[in-house]
Amino acid sequence: MVSRYIIQYPLLTGQAGNPPAPEEAPVKPPRYFAASTxxxxxxxxxxxxxxxVIAGGTDLVVRMxxxxxxxxxxxxxQRIPDLAAVGGGDGHLRIGATVTIAALLESVQVRHLAPLLAEAAAQMGAVQLRNLATVGGNLASAVPSADLAPPLIVLGAVARIAAAAGERTLPVEEFFVGPHRSALRRGEILTAVxxxxxxxxxxxxxxxxxxxxxxxxxxxxxxxxxxxRQGVVEDVRIALxxxxxxxxxxxxxxxxLRxxxxxxxxxxxxxxxxxxETKPISDMRASADFRRHLSRVLVRRALERAVGRAREMEQTHAL
Ligand SMILES: Cc1cc2nc3c(=O)[nH]c(=O)nc-3n(C[C@H](O)[C@H](O)[C@H](O)COP(=O)(O)OP(=O)(O)OC[C@H]3O[C@@H](n4cnc5c(N)ncnc54)[C@H](O)[C@@H]3O)c2cc1C
Known part of the structure; x- marks a missing residue:
């Protein structure tokens, strides 16, 4: 039934203008389906x-x-209504899975209610990437370095996951299973955080x-x-x-710290x-030792800034 909507999507295969060598098995181009629900x-x-699933394609297409x-x-x-919306209500901010990093950065609600996410978004990629890459793709790629993961974990965010059969929620902290492996099951889509x-x-x-x-x-x-509260740390969350x-x-x-x-x-x-608590590896980007050094420096830096901002909030409320 659904297959009549599927079209070939040859541009993503890298085959156009670049025919395979005779001994290579030809790569069959993926079929493309634009879902509306x-x-x-x-x-x-x-x-x-x-x-x-393909959203912005900035991770998926590179892996292909x-x-x-x-x-x-x-x-x-990306054509499913609601997935691209940012909205508030019931004491939380809801960010749809296909909200782009650029939209996250520009959202007045995000800047006002969850400025930590805007701070992270500003340090992701560059303009071209931010215009395509999505919040859901950043999490669902399950890359250990995903920039939105630590902020969403420390904010106590919850992932909304849907399938034809129904919906479930999961703390973002429990969403990641391993490199490139998330808690999503077959047929499930991350719809929002x-x-x-x-x-x-x-x-x-x-x-x-x-x-x-x-x-x-x-x-x-x-x-x-x-x-x-009264000069001491009442609660704290730290993620790397x-x-x-x-x-x-x-x-x-x-x-x-508590x-x-x-x-x-x-x-x-x-x-x-x-x-x-870290278990870093050495790879082309850095050695495990350098990652341990960076962990200490960056946690110290993030804590100091977070404390400074909390003090400002306390003072503002005291006025
Ligand atoms: C040049 C470059 C720079 C980059 N810089 C950064 C950076 O600074 N920080 C950073 O964190 N990342 C960076 N990335 C990685 C990537 O761009 C981001 O992780 C981006 O947010 C992925 O989103 P996307 O919409 O493009 O995902 P896609 O590529 O469309 O999808 C990624 C994966 O998630 C799955 N998926 C996507 N959306 C959903 C969903 N809603 N439900 C279920 N599964 C889904 C797809 O099937 C795929 O497996 C960079 C990538 C490139 C190429």
Missing amino acids: VAEASDILTAEEGAY RDGLIRPAVLVDI EVPLSGEGSGAAFAKFGRRSAQVLAVVNAAAWVRL GAVAPTPLRVRAAEDL GRPPDPRHLDEAATAAVR
Whole structure:
């Protein structure tokens, strides 16, 4: 039924103008399907072997070009209404999965209610990439360095996941299973993330180190969220990216700060403890040792800025 809407999508195969060498098996171009509802997308993802969701394509198409994946069908979810919306209500901010990084950065609601996400978005890719790349794609690619993962984890965000059969939710912290492996099951689509609104006296910050200042994946990234009450840390969440098979929340480091004043000594201790929870690898971007060093520096930096912002919030409310 659905297959009559499927068309060939040869541009993504890299075959146009570049015929395969005679000994190479020809790569069959994937069929392309533009879904208009989540149920329609889910049906085809369930029915077709080798079907992949495509959103901005900035991760998927690179992996196809590099021969890492060979989708048989691409299911485009960008025409599904609602998935591209940002909206508030019930104490949270809802960000649709196909909201682009550029839209996230420009959204007045995001800047006002979850400025940490705008801070991270500003450090992702460059203009061209931000215009295509989506929030859902950043998470669903399940890359350990995904820049939105640590901020969403420390904000306590929840992933909304839908399939033809129904909907479920999962804390973003539990969404990642391993490199390129998320908790999504066959036929499921990430439809949105919901970010609880942080209360009075809280502040958050993001810090990233890349090999250059734009168009680059993080060597390490980190986010911190703190809530202060009467000069002590009432609650705190810290997360790191690119230092383990999945984005990582460092709970032992958090435990060292809860109930203590956020002075330089305690921030140093927490940053040092965070390093002990990491499991970095050496790769073409950095050695494991350098990643451990960066983890301490970036956690310390993110904590200091988060505490500064929380203090500003406290002072503003006291006026
Ligand atoms: C030059 C360059 C620079 C980059 N810089 C950065 C950077 O600074 N920071 C960073 O974090 N990343 C960066 N990236 C990686 C990538 O652009 C981002 O992760 C981006 O957010 C992916 O979103 P997308 O919409 O393009 O995903 P796509 O490529 O469309 O999809 C990625 C994966 O997620 C799946 N998927 C997408 N959406 C959904 C959904 N809603 N439900 C279920 N599955 C879904 C797809 O099937 C695919 O497996 C960069 C990439 C390039 C090429």
